[in-house]
Structures are given as C-alpha cells and as structure tokens.
Amino acid sequence: MADLRIMVVCGFGLGSSMVLKMTLxxxxxxxxxxxxxxxxxxxxxxxxxxxxxVFISQEWEYLFEKNPQPRVVIKNxxxxxxxxxxxxGEIKKLIESxx
Amino acid sequence: xxxxxxxxDLVKLQVQAxxxxxxxxxxxxxxxxxxxxxxxxxxxxxxAVEQMxxxxxxxxxxxxxxxxxxxxxxxxxxxIITLQKPVEFGSKANDPVKLVISxxxxxxxxxxxxxxxxxxxxxxxDNQKLLKEAASFDxxxxxLKH
Numbered sequence: 001m002a003d004l005r006i007m008v009v010c011g012f013g014l015g016s017s018m019v020l021k022m023t024l025x026x027x028x029x030x031x032x033x034x035x036x037x038x039x040x041x042x043x044x045x046x047x048x049x050x051x052x053x054v055f056i057s058q059e060w061e062y063l064f065e066k067n068p069q070p071r072v073v074i075k076n077x078x079x080x081x082x083x084x085x086x087x088x089g090e091i092k093k094l095i096e097s098x099x
Numbered sequence: 100x101x102x103x104x105x106x107x108d109l110v111k112l113q114v115q116a117x118x119x120x121x122x123x124x125x126x127x128x129x130x131x132x133x134x135x136x137x138x139x140x141x142x143x144x145x146x147a148v149e150q151m152x153x154x155x156x157x158x159x160x161x162x163x164x165x166x167x168x169x170x171x172x173x174x175x176x177x178x179i180i181t182l183q184k185p186v187e188f189g190s191k192a193n194d195p196v197k198l199v200i201s202x203x204x205x206x207x208x209x210x211x212x213x214x215x216x217x218x219x220x221x222x223x224x225d226n227q228k229l230l231k232e233a234a235s236f237d238x239x240x241x242x243l244k245h
Contacts, residue, residue, distance in 0.1 A: 014165065019218050
C-alpha cells in the first residue's frame, strides 16, 4: 500500500507551509499514525502534484477548489489542537479507505 | 538552539512601525545589518506579501516574513521584532500583528533545522506571549536556550 500523501501549501513552499507541516508531523506522531507522507509545495506547482489531502490557509483555498481531494483550512499554523481537530478525522478516513 | 540564531543584534523589541511594510522592513534591516541578506531581499519580502497576500500571518498576531533564496540571501538566519502598537496585514484569521519573524534560507532545505527549532518553541503558546510582551532581550534570553 502506498503512503497517504499529505500536501501542505503556501506561497513559496518554504516558510509557512514548512511550519504547518511541522505542527502536523507532531500531531501525527502523537497519534501514532504511520503510512503517511507529508510534504510542502508552493502556489505555482502544487495544483499539479499527486496528493490525497491538502492543508492550507484560507488564502490558498481557491487553488484547490476544483480538485476532488479533501481540503483542510487551518487558521493557526502553530496550534496542534486546531490541526488535530480539523485534520485528523479526514486523514483517518483516507487511511481506512486506502487500507 | 534558537539562542544561536537570535543574538541581541537580531532581536528588537517594542519598536514603532507605521504599517506592515514598515514592520517587515525593520525586521529585514536587522537581517541585512547582520550580513544575512542583501538589501534587495528586504524589498522582496514586502513584495511577497503584496503579491501573494497576508498568508504569512500564520498564527494570531504573528507574521513569518520571508522571500526566496534567490532574492538575495547570503546565509541562513532570522530576526525578531515586536511592535509597540500592532499593525494590520490584512489577514482575516490572524490580524493584528505584534510579532514579526523574518528569515532567509539559501536553498530549499538549509533553513529547515532553524525553522524546526522555532516551530517547537512557538508551538508552546506561552512562548509566543513571552516574545510579544518582553521589554528587553534579557527577558527572553533564558527561554530561547531551551
């Protein structure tokens, strides 16, 4: 089974998305979730990437509105509780459907 | 550790800024003076917000300003400024901004270790508060060592 690909996107794919990826990685580790791959991308190339679910801030939601994959919009990139609350259910659902 | 990056010359607390551009410029100037970036990088950080919006305001009251490595970064580094009076970046989720962290990386990966330290520190909400409220470098010095 291929890993679930979780994409995190921001303008350059270097700063904000990197921070959100770190918060998400912490949550995944705490929840002992394996079989997932998290990666950052930027606003130019992200819509062409292969992914299963995307984490973004509200500013980038428009890039993915036409895509069928689930979107998780996060307000506070440093808040593990928000990331867990909004994202964990979706991730678990995808893992189940893949497994 | 963070204290290795955030030396006193890269931290400026409770400064006055006219608006978000002024705040980003002041944060960028600290990088420039420390030899972390060229002057054009400071302008590129401002342009990034103008062109792509205030998404770098990634937590309540906190902006992470940066541009791309090719915009004039000389070495990996970051600066912190806090504002006496918070400014609006136009972020629906997280305005107004009190804490501006500026950074530069020389490629796609060299800054990740530094950001990891920063994220670990800032995920503890009390540390964000500590930075926002500190009046002197001494007040944050100890916290940065952990």
